Amino acid sequence: MSWAIESHGLTKRFKRHVAVDAIDLRVPEGAIYGFLGSNGAGKSTTIRTILGLRRPTSGSIHLFGQPLDHRRRPLIGAMADSPGGAFYDHLSAADNLRVMSGALGIAVDAPGLLDRVGLSGKASQKVGSFSTGMRQRLGIARALIGDPALVILDEPLNGLDPEGIRSMRSLLVELAEGRTMIICSHLLGEVEKVATHIGLLANGKLVHQGPLEALRSGDPVVRVASRSPALPDTVRSAGLSLSPTGDVTLPGDWSIAKLNRLLVEASIDVDALIPRTFDLEEFYHDRVSAA
Numbered sequence: 582m583s584w585a586i587e588s589h590g591l592t593k594r595f596k597r598h599v600a601v602d603a604i605d606l607r608v609p610e611g612a613i614y615g616f617l618g619s620n621g622a623g624k625s626t627t628i629r630t631i632l633g634l635r636r637p638t639s640g641s642i643h644l645f646g647q648p649l650d651h652r653r654r655p656l657i658g659a660m661a662d663s664p665g666g667a668f669y670d671h672l673s674a675a676d677n678l679r680v681m682s683g684a685l686g687i688a689v690d691a692p693g694l695l696d697r698v699g700l701s702g703k704a705s706q707k708v709g710s711f712s713t714g715m716r717q718r719l720g721i722a723r724a725l726i727g728d729p730a731l732v733i734l735d736e737p738l739n740g741l742d743p744e745g746i747r748s749m750r751s752l753l754v755e756l757a758e759g760r761t762m763i764i765c766s767h768l769l770g771e772v773e774k775v776a777t778h779i780g781l782l783a784n785g786k787l788v789h790q791g792p793l794e795a796l797r798s799g800d801p802v803v804r805v806a807s808r809s810p811a812l813p814d815t816v817r818s819a820g821l822s823l824s825p826t827g828d829v830t831l832p833g834d835w836s837i838a839k840l841n842r843l844l845v846e847a848s849i850d851v852d853a854l855i856p857r858t859f860d861l862e863e864f865y866h867d868r869v870s871a872a
């Protein structure tokens with residue numbers, strides 16, 4: 582496996598507060614990696630250390646197999662939060678892109694790039710008159726200057742209406758073609774729809790990381806709706822796991838019928854046995870509460 586980003590024991594402290602706690606990131610090349618966590622989990626701090634805006638307290642980072650060296654690091658396209666990042670509101674969209682490309686010393690076809698992100702015909706419009714969705718798109722255009730192999734987008738779905746979220750999702754998938762994309766977000770359900778891989782951060786710790794497909798194709802899960810206090814012991818004594826929300830994972834030779842027999846024989850009153858499909862939000866909350 583080739584990694585776009587690989588960190589070992591990456592840690593960032595602010596005085597006594599550990600914002601990022603010894604995380605081993607593995608972002609495969611070509612992945613759409615959803616970097617997920619609630620407010621204050623440590624996402625932005627991690628990203629800032631990768632971008633060289635913060636020095637890690639300890640640990641190492643490799644980008645595309647090379648140790649991170651800020652004087653010679655590969656181009657990383659980045660979009661900060663607060664829709665799309667900061668712009669010159671009195672300048673046009675195209676001029677905003679030109680200012681950025683000038684600073685990077687990279688030529689840009691501003692109207693062409695704006696077309697790619699769905700801002701055709703907006704090149705000469707002043708950014709001060711842009712909606713949240715347009716600013717997000719402009720922020721993504723700016724992150725694509727120089728066609729970077731790695732793009733990091735902070736909350737690209739924030740502040741968008743349902744239609745805006747939908748079209749942003751398809752734009753992200755389209756733009757991720759041929760590069761690695763990291764999407765930082767606390768909108769778990771939304772990112773689940775576009776990501777190929779996820780990393781879940783809670784209190785600075787990486788509580789899970791890996792391909793989403795592996796989670797979706799895992800053992801079947803059934804929610805047991807029951808108020809019986811004997812349920813946890815009965816389930817666990819049969820060697821099964823029970824989540825705080827009442828989900829039982831059925832490994833190997835277990836079926837819903839077999840689980841049902843177990844509960845009947847133990848005289849557990851059950852209101853319903855509901856087969857579950859994988860839900861990232863629940864998975865996240867289970868992992869966080871278990872951490």
Ligand SMILES: Nc1ncnc2c1ncn2[C@@H]1O[C@H](COP(=O)(O)OP(=O)(O)OP(=O)(O)O)[C@@H](O)[C@H]1O
Binds near residue numbers: 595618619623625
């Ligand atoms: N410059 C700083 N000085 C002190 N503490 C900081 C600093 N920057 C971040 N922190 C703390 O580090 C922790 C992680 O913050 P961070 O911004 O990385 O979280 P986040 O996951 O990006 O959250 P959000 O989704 O709200 O942006 C928080 O407790 C935050 O208060």
